[in-house]
């Protein structure tokens with residue numbers, strides 16, 4: 001079956017997902033587009049999906065009779081309303097992170113999906129599909145022994161002026177929040193945030209870098225450096241320290257060069273390139289499940305837990321290094 005897809009939000013990642021549905025993946029066809037900036041939707045139609053209809057609003061797109069499944073790739077603050085509308089229409093929905101910008105919003109989605117009685121939502125936590133993280137999970141299971149510490153870093157070369165301090169959590173750390181919980185098969189119990197002096201390139205409304213320290217139920221201590229004006233590249237690091245040994249996330253493949261008396265490896269600069277294959281695999285997974293009228297992969301529950309943790313981390317940003325407790329509710333059986 002070919003899944004007929006509608007895309008809400010045709011900016012950076014919406015356009016990139018449209019490209020992969022058209023050029024890379026099997027089983028999906030884009031039939032509908034919408035963006036509050038109509039010219040972006042028109043550009044995607046012209047370049048990628050010439051047969052797609054353009055709708056005035058996300059709600060109209062979701063209600064369209066020929067839309068089988070929905071991609072929500074608009075700004076984070078708009079995700080909740082479209083995911084809820086997709087669930088109400090009984091249509092599978094792939095939602096980019098964050099599932100919702102507050103834990104309360106994510107909870108409403110969990111409740112709606114649970115009441116519907118079948119999984120319909122996949123959250124865009126693509127790192128779970130990255131071959132490096134999959135290998136790291138395997139290494140934890142087979143080689144390192146039980147994890148004790150995790151050292152991680154999430155570095156972006158630069159961010160716009162509109163990126164402010166809490167976004168380091170909601171927009172950036174949220175990937176580590178999800179993938180580390182999945183890697184460790186664990187949940188968080190507390191968060192702390194520490195700041196060194198501000199980097200010279202940080203904007204006026206941004207503390208950068210930040211170090212978030214998370215503690216898990218099993219007693220693992222995690223430190224994550226978030227540095228979004230690191231300048232030199234897009235760099236994702238993760239090291240697990242276990243009872244028997246250490247495992248590190250592999251670097252992306254890069255040609256090693258000997259040039260001008262230097263040994264060199266290029267470092268990527270763009271998230272689109274760093275996780276290009278992971279995005280392909282996650283969306284293929286979505287298309288496969290959507291063909292059967294359901295969803296797989298990272299769930300609304302995972303999006304909800306990430307939102308609870310994000311909220312605690314944002315509170316910790318204001319707590320002068322003091323720990324903020326994180327309490328997880330009971331998981332509904334739909335997500336076991």
Ligand SMILES: NC(=O)C1=CN([C@@H]2O[C@H](COP(=O)(O)OP(=O)(O)OC[C@H]3O[C@@H](n4cnc5c(N)ncnc54)[C@H](O)[C@@H]3O)[C@@H](O)[C@H]2O)C=CC1
Nearest residue numbers: 009010011012013035036037073074075076078096097098
């Ligand atoms: N998984 C990942 O690694 C990544 C995820 N994202 C997430 O994807 C989402 C979009 O991010 P970007 O594409 O970078 O932003 P963007 O600003 O490039 O694109 C978002 C688009 O949504 C449109 N839009 C906003 N509100 C809308 C609404 N109510 N209805 C229809 N269109 C609407 C905007 O006009 C814009 O064209 C964000 O939630 C972001 O966190 C973004 C980049 C990477």
Ligand SMILES: O=C1[C@@H](O)[C@H](O)[C@@H](O)[C@H](O)[C@H]1O
Nearest residue numbers: 154156171172173175228271
């Ligand atoms: O999701 C993403 C962006 O929205 C975010 O702004 C970046 O910090 C992340 O590295 C990227 O993966």
